[in-house]
Each structure stands twice: as structure tokens, then as C-alpha cells.
Amino acid sequence: MSTTKSKHPKGLYYLFFSEMWERFGFYLMLAIFFLYMIDAQNGGLGLSKENASDIFGTFIAFVYLTPFVGGLLADRVLGYRLAISIGGILMAIGYIGLALPGDLAMVASLGLIIIGNGFFKPNISTLLGGLYSTPEYQDQKDTGYNIFYMGINLGAFIAPFVASYLRNNYGWGYAFAAAGVGMLLGVLIFWLGNKHYKEADVRKPVAANDMPLMRIFGIVILPAVIAGVLGWVLIPGDIFGSNSTDAFIFGAIPIMVFYGSLWAKASAEDKRPIAALLSIFAVVIVFWAIFKQNGTALTTWAEYYTDREMAEGLTGPAGAIGMVQNVDQSLATVPDYDQNFRARTDAEGKVITKEGVAPYLNNLPKQDWPQEGKPLSLISTELFQSINPFFVILLTPLVVWFFTMLRRRGKEPSTPAKIMWGLVITAMSTLVMVGAVFASMNGAEKSSALWLVGSYAVITIGELFLSPMGLSLVSKLSPPRLTALMMGGWFLATSIGNKLSGVLASMWDKYDHKAYFFLVNCAGSLLAAFAIFLMLKWLRQIVQEHTGKS
Known part of the structure; x- marks a missing residue:
């Protein structure tokens, strides 16, 4: 019958477009953010990599912790549309606030982004x-989410290019403000x-077994x-390395x-599936601890150890779209830090440096240094953040095809095996x-950018095997009355992993051989995989009991 x-x-x-612009702002x-914190030459905060990694990890940890509260309030009190609107406005104010000088402005802005994300992120997906x-659209639900997910990655892909253009040509504040404009x-x-979604904004009635909101x-x-x-x-004494880490863990x-x-x-019926989910949550913390180092440790590798020099013929067009970062040995310096991890300054407010050359030049042969006053044109570091969303868009259809092919042959791995x-x-x-470390002789020489591209490509496949499967497992195994709480458990595991990523990245300078x-990251991931194998x-068996499938 035609329709x-x-x-x-x-x-x-x-x-789709609301989420695309929201993710554009967030990923911009x-x-x-990490580059802004460690920059001491061009208006950044002049923090050490250790302190910046700690702040970055704490921020992304709390970003994934607040959706539990935001989703709960939307379910019971606010409704989805109001929660999304509140979240979006708070995040926009937070992004614009990062353009303001001072520590207070930064802390307040990060707080607004964390709270805003808690209201926005879970509820737009639920809506x-x-x-x-409805029966009219039910069969297209998976495809609809795939389309929606493309919006997320499209925004994430575009954002670093805009960030690069604005911060290179106008300064950090303009780039942060652009994130706020995108969110608005x-x-x-x-x-x-x-x-178009007014009728879908229905608050969930409180069931007899639901825990009251105030009790939660x-x-x-x-x-x-x-x-x-x-x-x-x-x-x-900073038991776990820093005050923020202590506070988060406690x-x-x-x-x-x-x-x-x-x-x-x-x-007795619910005990086994809850135990299975809690076991998975504990293990996937390791994945997020490694994956989220793209904003810290891998950004450090891109900034200091990767050959980012532009081919001469590409400099003009690349500069026009903000891909070029200019480095001049007579202008840029490596800052020295005080006990509070702030860049030292002299009586005139100038940064005191340990070395009188640009950080990028430290492991570049002297004969390849630019002449004084003639800048070296480099690919902007933040553009490497576009690689992961690019590969998500490129590889998702291939991974879906791969599992479909295995399913037809009766060889598809179980969800836990994935x-x-x-x-x-x-x-x-x-x-x-x-391999990149050895190819660069432990950073003594620049490594090819292809090492980073390859690493991002491989971990994106790991992400596509793990992240959607984890969400699927939560929906499969959660007792119906506990689905929202168990989804909150997934976000909690993500949050702890994000915080751990900052802790691990803060140890970068403690390793003489990178x-x-x-x-260490490799060993952690293999141990986590072995735990699931056991x-x-x-x-x-538990998945089979509750779904009839493995």
C-alpha cells in the first residue's frame, strides 16, 4: 500500500541543526581550551601542562556528570523543551564568558557550561x-538517530577550523565568543x-516503584x-594528585x-542484569580515560612534536581559512613557571622564559629554523581535533556494514564481545x-602528522565498537523502572574516565621516554579487555536471558 x-x-x-550548532560550540x-591554558605568549593563561591537564580533565568529567541531574529534572519537573532551552542559554553565556579575562570569569563560565550541558545533552536525545x-515512525527510529549523530559529528568537524581562524587572526576571546554564538x-x-515536537514533550508519570525526586x-x-x-x-596533601581530583573522587x-x-x-530477577551493567561500567572507564586524551596528551604531541610545517604552495589558501599558525623565533618563548603553575613575569610584566626560542623550534634542526623576523607557517594544532569526527562520519557506514555482513553469516560477536x-x-x-615516539627519536625530531592521523583512525574504530554498544547494552539489560538511573551510571563511568584522562595526561612531563x-595506556586498555574476556x-548468558539474543 503506497503512502x-x-x-x-x-x-x-x-x-539535527540544533544539536549540530550545540556540538559546534562545545567542540570549538x-x-x-587546553591550548589557551598553556599559551603564555599570545594572551593565554600561561599554565603548565600538568595544571592545564588537571583542569581540562575535571571540566570534561563534570560535563558528563550533570546529565543525570538534568535528565531527572526534565523527566519529573521541567519538561524537555524548557530544560533544553535553559541548558542552551547557560552554555552560550558560559562560552562567551570564557572570552573575559581573569580566573573568576573562567571558573564561573566553566560552571555554566557544565550545568547547561546537563540540561541540554540528555534531553534533546530523549525528545x-x-x-x-508513534507507529507511523517507529520503524525509522534507528535511522533517525543515525542522522542525528551525523549532526553531532558535522558540528564537531567544522568547529576546529573556525576556532583556528578566529584565534590566529583575532585572538582567543573571539574564538570562545563564536562558540557562544553557535550555541545561540x-x-x-x-x-x-x-x-513539531510539542506533543513529544511529555513528562513521565511517577510509578509506584520510582524513588521520589527529593529522596534522590x-x-x-x-x-x-x-x-x-x-x-x-x-x-x-592532594592524596590523588590535586585538590580537584580529590574533590571529584570523594x-x-x-x-x-x-x-x-x-x-x-x-x-533476584534484576540482580544479574544490574551486576552485568555495573561490571561493564567499571571496565569502560579505561576507554574514556584514553579516548579523552585527544584534548590533552595528543594535543601536546601535535603542538610540540608533530611536523606541522605547511607546504609553501598551500600557505596562502590555508591562511585564508585560518589553518596557518605563524611562529617566529624572535617573538615566541617557552615560559618558566612558579610554584602555583603560573608563568613567571618580571617587574615589567614580561614572561620569564627557560629557553629563548619558540616551543615548536626546540626539536627542529637549527638549519630548519626560520630567519629572524620571518615567521614559519604551521598547521594550527586544534585542526587535529577534526580528525576523530571526520573518521566517525567516514567509518560508521563501514562498521555497520561489517557487523551486518557477520550477522548474515551467523558470526556477529555478542554485544559484550564488541x-x-x-x-x-x-x-x-x-x-x-x-611508533610515533620511536620514529621521532623520543621527540628529538619532528614526527609525521600521519602518526596522529593513524592513531585517531584506529581509536575511532574502537569508539564505534564500544560506545554505541554500551548504550545498547544499557537499554537491553536495565530493569524498565531503572533505565534512567542505569543510563546515569553509564554517564558516571564516562565522567570518571574523563577525569582519569586528565590525571594521566598531567603525568606527561614525568616520563623521560614518552x-x-x-x-601505560596500552596496558590499561588490554587489562580492561581481558577483564571483559573473563x-x-x-x-x-545474562544478555541471552533478557533479550533472547547474545
């Missing part, structure tokens, strides 16, 4: 799912499509906040205890960087 109905609801396209900010809840465009597009705040969120504050203020303990209590109090292989592939990506840094039979 004239659209394959997808009209609201999808408004949500992430592409330059999209509501559009496909996303909110505007969202409002324009309001009528009282026994989970409030204790987490108190423990975090105490970890920051009262714990002496703050996470009440939440982890809460998830443990869910398992302890669960019925996660295991994702960790193995992630370990392989770190070995690519070990191969050991990447080998649980594989048990996990398959």
Missing part, C-alpha cells in the same frame, strides 16, 4: 526518541521547530556535593555507593603513538 507520509518527523531536522571550545514513539543559533533553531537528591546528590567540598577543603563515592545499593536491594574488541582496538591506537606514557560467558 505519502514522510519517512521521518519534521522535528528531526530542527533537532574543547579544541582550543528525539519521543518523536519516533542552536537555541533559536530549536525554538523555530517548537510546534537527599541520599545521592547532596552527599556527593558535601563529600566533594570536603575533599577539596579538608583533605591535606564526590563520586556516594554515587558509586548508591549504584551498589541498587544491586544489593534488587530482586565492547571487548573495542578496548583491544583502543590499545592498538596507543601502539601507533609508541613511549612509556603510551605503553566475564564474557557470564555476560552472554
